[in-house]
Amino acid sequence: MISVLSASEAAPVLSDGFFLGYTWLLPLASVIAFAFILFFAKKIDKRNAAAYISIAFIGAQFLFASAAVVQWQVRDKVVVVAHEAEGAEGEGEVSSDGEANAEPAEEAALGLGTSARFAVPTAEAEGEAKLRPAVEKSVTWYRNGPIDVEVGTHVDGFTVAMLFVVAFISLCVHVFSREYLRDDSRITHYFASLALFTGAMFWMVQSATTLGLLFGWEVMGLCSFLLIGHWWEDTTNTNAALKAFFTTRTGDIGLLIGIVITFFAAGETFDMAKINEAALTGKMSQWICFVAATCLFAGVVGKSAQFPLHTWLPDAMAGPTPASSLIHAATMVVAGVYLVARLYGVFWMGFSIEVGGMNLGAWVGSITLVMAAALAFVQTDIKKVLAYSTVSQLGYMIMGLAVGGWAGAIFHLFTHAFFKALLFQASGSISHSGSHHSFEMERMGGLRKHMPITFITFTAGYLALCGLPPFAGFWSKDEILTAASANDFKFAFYAGSLGAFMTACYMTRAYTKTFFGENRLHLFHDDHEAHAVAVDVHDSHDTHAVAAHDDHGSHDGPHESNWWITGPLAVLAVMSTIVGLLQWPGWLGLPAYNFEHFIEGNVFEETVLKAFGAPKFDFAIAIPSTLLGIAGMIVGVVYYKVFNHDAGLVKRGGIFGLIHKVLKNKYYLDHLWTGVVVGSIKGPIAKGAYWFNQKGLDGVVNTAGSTAVGAARFVYKYIDQGVVDGAANGLGSTAHGFGNALRRAQNGKVQNYAAVFIGAVGLAALALVLFV
């Protein structure tokens, strides 16, 4: 590494590197793949042509992203020099501003502007920190008065890491889908959506502006809708797709408002680097930062399935399993985490992370991770267990970011992508070959003998998720917990530890039920004779793959999937095992904290490093958390042996039977929550809501307090989706009341609408004439 230079010297030319400067080719390739598959794949006279085209594209993109990783790794670091006198300019000038002028003529010709602006003027940073400058390119999209709205790419280590993980996971998902959705009737649409989905994520993570980010964000929302609802013949699937779309859309209102706030507060710019700079230099007041961060966080809560908008994610299991894998691991849900990490300056100031204690993000993350882990205990559908596990792990990431564990949270995002993709695909493999297209764990059991590769790979993912060293999850989870502890977020730390324990516990339950004991598939023999129709609502996900399945194997029993499926599993398993070592703490003289040094940028420099210093590996945290994980696994085994063996066949009495019943019936847990959680936390509101629920059917809404109580019920409803059953009546009555009041306006008579519309326009015109 050549270190350089202050601004006064002749700055060396820092080559941007082709792969870093042209990352926009990645989303472009995805869009081309999307269009090509959509319009031409069906014309190609080869079965599943869409899959091969798609795999070719994503393979090339993966190579591109890998090359970008290498180029970033060898990119020269430069010394960050603070602003000298011109700090007021607001343009972070850096020692490497030679880069900005490196090829002016060429840039002018291309209409591109490249600049390295990454230093926030502070005295401390002067002449010390060495960072790799981000590669920025932008073009003016349109010009409105004095405001240039630019669209561009901002490529730094974080972006490159995201590009790599997205490309990697997406490649695995594509290969997996080739077998899983073989001969599906809408395979072209599936792969087209998959390509566009990946492209949107590529675009989002390299976008330099909030507008560009929003664009990718929304395209992903659309694609998730398409993928979740891929088998739209079933109403459950379309409902799940709609739910995912609308729930995330709810949060997006906040995101949009947040973007507008940051636009004006940071001096009319969408540029995220400038917004961060404005937040950290105090150009945006703390209060503004808080409002902006809260609004943006609403978008994050929707997209990253945080409490209380988490309800869409488990339902999203209705989509094809590889699509779930992509949604859960590398795209979609991590978009929210990415947003927080990218606009970290705003959140840092807005949530006062430096102060410690607790803040909104830490609360939401902590609540989410414990709540979702608890729900995972009572699922019988393995995909739903994994879905709640994802919600829980996302809670970890959000909590980690909110407690100042920036690098740890991103590292967790990175490692989680690998092992969660692995777990989902392994569950898909089981469904595909081992349990006749069902995800009900009741139909599995003993599969380790029948599906050895799936078993071994699932084990790797399982151990990674449980956080046992040296698997990936250990290093990242541990780093978040260390940050929570070191930065004085006690509650978050305890919640995180409890979550680690619970995670190990419920994953052990799922693991043993799936792979150990007797195979229970034959118990359901009757309906898998006619399994194309004999699936209940819970496992209707994959009935459509049945046709594909019919012609490639016998139905005699569970068997291993073929290499299109096991290949990605094996690769992901290896990654899940070793990828944590990127944060090797430097023992044995090996390079330390590689991942952190890879992703570090000036925002990290200015926030976490300045306030807390770099987080270090801490045995005082690591050993207890590992022990907690092991304890969770032991408890899980005991739990399985005592309660769940032969579940559904035994009728146990006494206390075991009671617990068994409670655990099997998720509504009991929900009732418990209504009583305990709601009773203690939401206390009076919930009581009022409950009372209202009982008596509210007859138009109580007309009373003055109806709006307040209606709002209370809205909160109440989202305490847990299971409560919906109980609350539905009350909610219905609220809607009924409002509906009654508003019904007269919506009478369906188009001419009445016309009258109101024209009258309103006339009034507006009159106001315009008289007062403007």
Next chain:
Amino acid sequence: MILNQFLLLAAFLFCVGVYGVIVRKNAVLVLMSIELMINSVNMNFVAFAFYNDNLAGQVFALFAIAVAAAEVGVGLAIVLLIYRNRRSVDLADLSEMKG
């Protein structure tokens, strides 16, 4: 001749058209009322073409007539379709809401 005499006449025709759109039950009559409104707009175009000494207004009126013709064609087709399906062109019957 003052400009406003044409403009006010056009405004009057427009408002009569609005009344027709709101009040008439028969879909064909509603379409006729819309034609009335379009005509009043065209009168404005032509009047301003005179006033501004610029023929662009007349050209626009011609385009508006073309668009109106297209609109009536499609509109009447829709009305016929509605009639065929429901045996009625009464707009009040079209509402499927239960309120």
Next chain:
Amino acid sequence: MLAQNIVFAILAVTMGVSALRMVTTQNVVHAALYLVMVLAGVAAQYVLLAAEFVAVVQVLVYIGAIVVLFLFGIMLTRAKLGEDGDLDNDQKWLGALVSTFLLGVFGLTLWRAFGETSLDLTNSVAVGASGVNTARIADSIFSDYLIPFEAASVLLLAALVGAVVVARRD
């Protein structure tokens, strides 16, 4: 200019009354015929405004084609051809209120904006007698407005196809 004002007044009264009758008559065919009166009046106003070509097009397209289309529509939907006392819904007062209010807004705005601004009867549009205006319109349509013109023809084609698709029986 008195003659023109007298013509205008006659036309305006005729058009106003016809328009009002059009939206109040209880006979569907009469409504169509009143519409013809209004449209013819508008055409005459175009002539007053030195827009002969637009006036001719108005007569050809509106009275010649659109009204016929309306009459077909009336017949194909089997509206009663005689008196039919049930052509209005129950929103008469709402409609009257809204349109009167709108007229008030228009009147106020127009009067405030233009007052008694008179038209210049010597400008090029006004004196473009004997078809000169028509020639100029043709020039500008086929030069400045060529693309809108082509777009309009595509629009008409699309409307034609659309109307056929919507209305055919299948």
